[in-house]
Amino acid sequence: MRDDNCIFCKLANGDIPTTTLYEDEKYRVIFDASPASKGHVLIIPKEHYEDLTELPDEIAAGVMPLARKIGTAMKQAIGAKGFNVVQNNGEAAGQTVHHFHTHIIPRYGNDEMILWKPGTTDAEELKKTCESLKQAL
Template sequence: MPRPSTPARYTVSTAYDPDNIFGRILRGEMPAHKVYEDDTALVMLDVFPQSRGHTLVLPKAASRNLLDADPATLSAVMPIVQRVAVALKAATGADGIRLVQFNEAPAGQSVFHLHFHLIPVYEGEALGDHGKGAADAAEMAGLAQEIASRL
């Protein structure tokens, strides 16, 4: 069976804005509870989590989302997403991990820098609404260290 060709990237109607909050975090202009960082990506806890341990993986390459991302960026970041998911599940004791990624506002994207949500799921516990309540900073700092220690 032949391999599908690499799709052409979507031409976004709105250009990437480097002053989005994730761009500012990547440049060190805003604080974050960092779990991991290398030349490819920054991994941090979501300040407004849907569950305990909600983690974000931000590629460092500039793109709005999956639709305009360089395929090489996607190839480089997905092993990081997987590695963090394994560490996150172990660190939180979650029963599962939900991977979510949004593309453009109608699909739920609110920060226009490509990022992947890793959301721990706990049996019998409903996920909270994203963006509805900030997590405790001290708990986040400890959890970020715990996840990092399992990478």
């Protein structure tokens, strides 16, 4: 299923021209228009799914192997010393386009990009959180 009003559906299916790194029948990998670093790409399914909660297992199962393949290429071909695999769900988590996509961001070891600031917790808080989540599973 595609959403005719979704820009990522249009990008993933070639309706809007973009620089494509990889493409198969299920995904298109394109370069991010506002890259966090040189070589930053997006893995975009060709079908429309708003976020991870809507993603079928079959499509989800293909994302990590593709991310591994791209990250390995980044280390070999463009000098990345590492890479982040980032996937946001919902506006509160930073999702700005409501079509599931995964960022592969090469890291070169000379930037100050921080994905989160480590916090603190205690055993009681962890226990309560774990119990709540187990009930929802």
